[in-house]
Amino acid sequence: MVTGKEGKVTLVSAGPGDLDLLTLKAAKVLASADVVLLDDLVNPEIITLAPRARVIRVGKRGGCRSTPQAFIERLMQRYARRGLHVVRVKGGDALLFGRAGEELAALREAGVRVEIVNGVSSAFAAAAGLGISLTHRDHCQGVIFVTAHLRDHSEPDWHALAATGMTLAIYMGMSRIESLCATLANTLSTATPAAVVQWAGSVNERRVTGTLGTIAAHAQAAGLGSPAIILVGNAIGEAALFAQTSASFGSHAYDALEDALRISA
Amino acid sequence: MVTGKEGKVTLVSAGPGDLDLLTLKAAKVLASADVVLLDDLVNPEIITLAPRARVIRVGKRGGCRSTPQAFIERLMQRYARRGLHVVRVKGGDALLFGRAGEELAALREAGVRVEIVNGVSSAFAAAAGLGISLTHRDHCQGVIFVTAHLRDHSEPDWHALAATGMTLAIYMGMSRIESLCATLANTLSTATPAAVVQWAGSVNERRVTGTLGTIAAHAQAAGLGSPAIILVGNAIGEAALFAQTSASFGSHAYDALEDALRISA
Structure with missing residues (x-):
């Protein structure tokens, strides 16, 4: 042609x-x-x-x-x-x-x-699934999107990133989540809230919440792997509160859409 | 009702x-x-x-x-x-x-x-207008989305943010762009590429490119104000190359859309 x-x-x-x-x-x-x-x-x-x-x-x-x-x-x-x-x-x-x-x-x-x-990046979809802002202003001034998978197989400077106090949204980090969390714990408290969301923003979405000290084990226990977003920071702590009152959030997520389709049909 | x-x-x-x-x-x-x-x-x-x-x-x-x-x-x-x-x-x-x-x-x-x-945040639209990736892997490992407008009128820790080597996407910084760039220049070279995009991703989009040392003056000379995204980092340097070969990018941006509408009409 x-x-x-x-x-x-x-x-x-x-x-x-x-x-x-x-x-x-x-x-x-x-x-x-x-x-x-x-x-x-x-x-x-x-x-x-x-x-x-x-x-x-x-x-x-x-x-x-x-x-x-x-x-x-x-x-x-x-x-x-x-x-x-x-x-x-x-x-x-x-x-x-x-x-x-x-x-x-x-x-x-x-x-x-x-x-x-443009489009929606998966860290935003992960936050939506968790029912939280990436930058709740009680907790931080911004968010860092970083890849754990570098061309030369080196690591980002996790200390410098953690020291900013920003929410961390880590892409491509699942293969090394345990060592990654241990490294971050050199700078951040192990009590810092954390979450992992696999296939964020798709029908296969799965998520776990915890802390920097527990999230790797939680993700492993739940069988979560790539592709997933790892979120770390005090703003992520809101997710636990949200989960308590909205246990059925996941199944509700498509209701608005279905309503809309019925109306336009 | x-x-x-x-x-x-x-x-x-x-x-x-x-x-x-x-x-x-x-x-x-x-x-x-x-x-x-x-x-x-x-x-x-x-x-x-x-x-x-x-x-x-x-x-x-x-x-x-x-x-x-x-x-x-x-x-x-x-x-x-x-x-x-x-x-x-x-x-x-x-x-x-x-x-x-x-x-x-x-x-x-x-x-x-x-x-x-979810939706498209304006820093992504700003990058699209400039024709660049926010995270070109020759230049950085990620991007920081930070607001310059804090509740208590304090400043983010610009030194810590700049020291990460990530692209900075600064929201709500136009009212203090001159002092902000001067502060960043304590950590980054004044030759670091920078851009300002006002009304990114809208029909009113306007943008200027330069360096950390020149961008405040460029933005002022062009009359750019809020709402705008300030982008700083080596990945932003690709914008100048793009502008050289795609001077008419702005006016082309809607052609695909018009084509699509004609087809579906």
């Missing part, structure tokens, strides 16, 4: 999983896609929103080897140069972790027109 | 301004709202999505005095107790700044059922 018009790439944020957490703009862009490049961790049902598109899975899960980054970048350029609308879909918000910086740089250098559609 | 069913409050994130950056879920919840409580900084056109609702503006702008927080909380409880679906709309993502923590606690204590719908 070759068209006369100028091609382009739109980097679309798929949000945390539930398709209803896509933005209206993301849904509209998907509807106009000629080619969709689908990242790992994106809800595969998203392709139902892109009926015209050729779908290419470039994820790193499912038993396959990782698709080389350079190959993904070449693929986007090739289709865009044919005049096609390429939609590159990434989980959460595309601009938080996930190599968007490298893909944008490569497209820019190749002179390919690129647009970006 | 009194119904037989159980009332509830849904805390809905309105995103950064453009209604197309609302989630599908937010749009569905608004469609089913009986009462909408609208915060300041939310695009007022959002009420077109809530045709059944009584709309109450509880913002702090427009020449009126601030609506007392306790009054807002009582209002939500009163309507929910009448069996109504109250939708409390906040800008950005409701769980980042903006007192959601206090409102959730008050509703919880009152035994009112509450749900949360």
Whole structure:
């Protein structure tokens, strides 16, 4: 398929999983896609929103080897140069972790027109599931989004991060949660509230709450693994209070949506 | 209006301004709202999505005095107790700044059922406008979302935040941008890339780029004021490269959307 018009790439944020957490703009862009490049961790049902598109899975899960980054970048350029609308879909918000910086740089250098559609990052969905603000002003002045998975296998400076007094939202930390919590406990009290939310913002969401001293064991006992967000900080303590009065929160979360669908049906 | 069913409050994130950056879920919840409580900084056109609702503006702008927080909380409880679906709309993502923590606690204590719908926070929209990742892995391991506006008029520990090496996304800092940048320059080089984006993710978006040493003057010269996001960090340096090759990015941002609308029309 070759068209006369100028091609382009739109980097679309798929949000945390539930398709209803896509933005209206993301849904509209998907509807106009000629080619969709689908990242790992994106809800595969998203392709139902892109009926015209050729779908290419470039994820790193499912038993396959990782698709080389350079190959993904070449693929986007090739289709865009044919005049096609390429939609590159990434989980959460595309601009938080996930190599968007490298893909944008490569497209820019190749002179390919690129647009970006934001989305909901999974730490926000984790907080919603827990029923808490990430930045309750009784407890902190902000929140740090940090990845525990660094390119050179080193560690972030956990002491410096903990010393800020901000809520910590740790991505990709489940494989080392025990050592990570032990390291943070060099700076923070082991009584600091903590939570783990797996598959936040999807129908498979599971969560545990505790403290910096207990959360690794709680997560292990509950069988929680990747992908999950680890939250640490005094603002997270509100989650325990919320759980006491809203034990059935999880099952209620879709009621508003169902109500809305009934009305519009 | 009194119904037989159980009332509830849904805390809905309105995103950064453009209604197309609302989630599908937010749009569905608004469609089913009986009462909408609208915060300041939310695009007022959002009420077109809530045709059944009584709309109450509880913002702090427009020449009126601030609506007392306790009054807002009582209002939500009163309507929910009448069996109504109250939708409390906040800008950005409701769980980042903006007192959601206090409102959730008050509703919880009152035994009112509450749900949360996430959205796009304005720092993500600012990064999208600049064409950059907030966390390009060549430059940093994460991002800090911090408010410069503290309840007790004190300052966050800027040295501790800057020392982490993370991208800083500073909310509500425009009234003191000059002193804020000067303070950060005690820890970071004045050559550190920086940007200011006003009304990020709305049709009124305006942005300037520079360095920690120049950005306050650039923002002032361009007449940028609140509401704006101040971004500081090496990852922000990619914005200058992007601007060189995509001068017309702003005007292109809605093309995909227009294409999509034409197709579905």
